[in-house]
Amino acid sequence: MVNLTLYGLDPSPPTRAVKMTLAALQLAYKYVNVNVLKAEQHSPAYLQKNPQHTVPMLEDGPVRFWDSHAIMAYLVRKYAKDDSLYPKDFYKRALVDQRLHFESGVVFAHALISITRMVLFLGQTKVPKERIQAIVETYDFVEAFLKDQEYIAGDQLTIADFSLISSISSMVAYVEIDPVKYPKLRAWMRRMEQLPVYAENSVGARLFIASVKKAKFTVAE
Ligand SMILES: N[C@@H](CCC(=O)N[C@@H](CS)C(=O)NCC(=O)O)C(=O)O
Structure with a gap:
């Protein structure tokens, strides 16, 4: 079963890039809003997950990592039906x-x-x-x-x-x-x-x- 959680906020461009990828792959996910203008990314709980304190961050079951580019490439490699969004060639x-x-x-x-x-x-x-x-x-x-x-x-x-x-x-x-x-x-x-x-x-x-x-x-x- 897919168990994805995306941490981000809509005005954030890299969060939106990941959301477009998730939509293209028709993947369901939980969305946790992290308001960076209110410095929520500096909360101890978030820093423990991501010491670089950026959004977006993805959790996929037991693993987690950040950076939109890494997240998008991972999602396509792991979940896409074909490689068109991130070609294998x-x-x-x-x-x-x-x-x-x-x-x-x-x-x-x-x-x-x-x-x-x-x-x-x-x-x-x-x-x-x-x-x-x-x-x-x-x-x-x-x-x-x-x-x-x-x-x-x-x-x-x-x-x-x-x-x-x-x-x-x-x-x-x-x-x-x-x-x-x-x-x-x-x-x-x-x-x-x-x-x-x-x-x-x-x-x-x-x-x-x-x-x-x-x-x-x-x-x-
Ligand atoms: N290269 C990163 C950039 C991430 C980034 O800098 N995100 C901003 C929001 S758009 C952020 O989290 N800023 C808060 C901070 O750095 O504390 C990516 O593509 O994910």
């Missing part, structure tokens, strides 16, 4: 892995969370222009990746699409996507929005965008 998987590392290091850590920490967690009223440039650079990269293909890691939907859509649909809170400059990026976003599993992303993305829009900050030149 060495080259195809290398492309998915590259995009997952790109999301983790360049998109989420360097661009999205760094400005979000300033605006939402620290309440800074001025953010350096380079933080905005990091977001624009992400759009440039993804536009280039999508030049000759429909999805982030090739011509089929993979967990790399879930990962990237969760962060990029949140980044629009800071920089709108110019449809003339980024036609491929826009078309891919529309494609993702058509998927039934996108419902797992849309509510949280709206909540995230609303929190950023409510915060008062300006960009320092």
Whole structure:
């Protein structure tokens, strides 16, 4: 019997990426809300499970681990009926892995969370222009990746699409996507929005965008 528990919160982009994967695999799970804005991830009980105090975290029966990329890959390997979301073919998987590392290091850590920490967690009223440039650079990269293909890691939907859509649909809170400059990026976003599993992303993305829009900050030149 499947016995999955996901710890997370909907505004969190990596939590949403995992929720899209769980929906795509039609897996039932228990969802435990961890409000990081109220520092619930620093509670002794949570720290005992995850000393890195991040969400999402997955428990699968007796085992537990965190990081959305590791969780999504595990879920597909363990529970999917086929390998399409995380192909077994060495080259195809290398492309998915590259995009997952790109999301983790360049998109989420360097661009999205760094400005979000300033605006939402620290309440800074001025953010350096380079933080905005990091977001624009992400759009440039993804536009280039999508030049000759429909999805982030090739011509089929993979967990790399879930990962990237969760962060990029949140980044629009800071920089709108110019449809003339980024036609491929826009078309891919529309494609993702058509998927039934996108419902797992849309509510949280709206909540995230609303929190950023409510915060008062300006960009320092
Ligand atoms: N690379 C990680 C990032 C996880 C992460 O930083 N999550 C944020 C919420 S979006 C968090 O838990 N922040 C609270 C903290 O670091 O204490 C993943 O993909 O799961």
